[in-house]
Amino acid sequence: MILVLWDVDRTLLYVGDIDRRVYRELFEEIVGQPAQSLPARGTGVTMPLAVRELLRVNGVEPERTEELAQRIVQRMPSQLERHHEEIRRTGQVMPGAPAALAAVQQEPGLVPTVVTGNLRGSAESKLKALGLDEYLDLGIGGYASDDSYRPALVRVAQQRAGACHGRTFTRDTTVIIGDSLEDVRTGREGGAQVIGVASGTTSAEALAAAGACHVVPDLTDAQRVIRLINQCAVSDVDQADLNHRRW
Numbered sequence: 001m002i003l004v005l006w007d008v009d010r011t012l013l014y015v016g017d018i019d020r021r022v023y024r025e026l027f028e029e030i031v032g033q034p035a036q037s038l039p040a041r042g043t044g045v046t047m048p049l050a051v052r053e054l055l056r057v058n059g060v061e062p063e064r065t066e067e068l069a070q071r072i073v074q075r076m077p078s079q080l081e082r083h084h085e086e087i088r089r090t091g092q093v094m095p096g097a098p099a100a101l102a103a104v105q106q107e108p109g110l111v112p113t114v115v116t117g118n119l120r121g122s123a124e125s126k127l128k129a130l131g132l133d134e135y136l137d138l139g140i141g142g143y144a145s146d147d148s149y150r151p152a153l154v155r156v157a158q159q160r161a162g163a164c165h166g167r168t169f170t171r172d173t174t175v176i177i178g179d180s181l182e183d184v185r186t187g188r189e190g191g192a193q194v195i196g197v198a199s200g201t202t203s204a205e206a207l208a209a210a211g212a213c214h215v216v217p218d219l220t221d222a223q224r225v226i227r228l229i230n231q232c233a234v235s236d237v238d239q240a241d242l243n244h245r246r247w
Contacts, residue, residue, distance in 0.1 A: 001109050001110075001111060001165060001167050001169075001173065002109060002110050002111065002173050002174070002175060002229060002230070002233040003111045003113070003157065003158060003161050003169040003173060003174045003175070003192075004104050004110050004111060004112045004113070004175050004177065004229060005113060005114060005115035005141070005142070005154065005157055005174065005175065005176045005177070005192060006101070006112065006113070006114050006115075006136065006176075006177050006178075007044070007114070007115065007116055007176065007177065007178030007179060007180070007183050008114055008116040008118055008123050008126060008127065009044075009116070009117075009118070009126075009200075010094070010179045010180070010199055010200035010201070011094060011097075011177060011178050011179045011183075011197050011199060011200070011219075012093070012094055012097045012101070012127070012132055013091055013092060013093055013094060013097065013126055013127070013130050013132060014091065014092045014094065015087050015090075015091045015092075015126055016090060016091070016092075018080070018083050018086060018087060018091075019080070019122075020038050020039070020041075021083070022076060022079045022080050022083070023035065023038055023039060023050070023051070023054055023072075024038065025079060026072045026075055026076065026079055027054060027055075027058065027072065030068055030071050030072055030075070031055070031058070031060060031068060035054065035058050036058055037054075037057040037058055038054065039053055039054055041201065043180060043181075043182060044117055044150070044178070044179075044180030044181070044182030044183055044186075045117055045150070045182060046117040046144035046147075046148045046149075046150050047073065047076060047117060047118060047119050047122065047144045048069065048073050048119075048144055048148040049148050050117075051069045051072050051073055051076075052065060052069050054072075055068055055069060073119065076119055076121075076122055077119050077120070077121025077122045077124075077125060078121070080121075080122050080125050080126075081121070081125050084125065084129050087125070087126060087129040087130065088129045088130065091126070091129060091130050093130050093131075093132065094199050094218065094219060095199070095218045095219065095220050096218055096219035096220035096221070096222065097132065097219050098131075098132065098135070099219075099220075099222045100219040100220075100222045100225045101132060101135035101136070102135055102222075103222035103223065103225065103226055104135070104225070104226065104229070105135045105136075107226055110226075110229065111137070111140075111161055111165060112135060112136050112137065113136055113137045113138065113139075113140045113141040113142075113157060113160075113161065114127075114136060114138065114141040114142070114143075114157075115141060115142040115150075115153045115154060115157050115176060115186065115192075116141070116142070116143060116144070116153075117144050117150055117182070118143060118144060119143060119144050119145045120138075120141070120143040120144075120145045120146075121145070123138070123141070123143060124138055137161075137164075139160070139164075140157060140160040140161045140164050141157055141160070142154060142155075142156040142157035142160075143156075150182060150185070150186045150190070151185065151186045151188075151189035151190030151191075152190065153186065153190065154174065154176070154186060154187065154190030154191050154192050155190060155191060157169075157174075158170070158174060158191070170191065171191040171192060171193065172193075172233060172234040173233050173234060174191065174192040174193065174233070175192060175193045175194070175195060175229050175232045175233050176192045176193070176194045176195070177194075177195045177197060177225070177229075178194065178195075178196065178197065179196070179197045179198070179199050179200030179201075179202060179207075180200055180201070180202050181202055181206065181207070181210050183196070184196065184207060184210040184211050184212050185210070187211075187212075188210075188211050193213050193232035193233055194211065194212045194213060194232075195212060195213065195214050195215070195216065195225070195228050195229065195232060196208065196210075196212035196214070196215040196216070197215070197216055197217075197218065197219060198215060198216070198217050198218070199217070199218050199219070204217065213228075213231075213232045214228045214231065214232060216228070
């Protein structure tokens with residue numbers, strides 16, 4: 001059994017400037033002044049860390065940062081939900097994503113969920129608005145709501161999936177599919193293999209150089225995605241065979 005951890009933004013979907021609008025709206029509401037700078041696009045950094053950087057680059061006093069960050073983070077999912085209709089109308093499903101998601105969901109031995117820098121409520125809002133939630137077990141995913149240090153989210157998802165399926169998921173049986181260098185770092189430091197998707201702001205060459213075991217230009221070849229997942233991971237049966245041969 002292989003745990004498949006999908007990244008969300010720019011891997012499965014893209015909501016344009018709506019996330020940045022939420023940062024801007026909440027900063028002005030809670031801090032009391034307009035934000036002059038916003039978080040960088042497409043980095044894959046977790047939302048709580050992006051909020052702290054937002055406060056820093058806009059000159060908020062360090063002694064106020066933690067309190068204000070917590071207030072902003074707490075409000076982010078509900079603020080994003082206010083843009084539900086706009087996400088549904090203007091959000092983009094990345095090329096091939098529905099078919100690739102469906103193929104993974106239907107493939108015996110694969111367990112699909114997410115590992116994402118989004119807060120759980122934010123991830124669920126985006127996926128539901130664009131009709132992608134039906135392909136994923138969102139209850140066993142790893143979210144920025146669980147930990148702002150993204151590599152830690154791999155273990156969160158492994159433990160949740162393990163409890164659900166009665167298995168132990170390890171680096172050998174966990175695969176992340178994502179578009180950013182942060183996705184690759186998450187796998188390398190958190191305990192997963194990584195398939196890079198060059199659908200975001202990071203090139204295929206950069207994803208490979210960072211340590212992705214395979215890189216695809218997009219998700220339009222669903223069967224190739226399935227093959228690469230199986231090549232990246234070592235199934236329970238394969239692992240048992242390897243252990244037997246070692247002895």
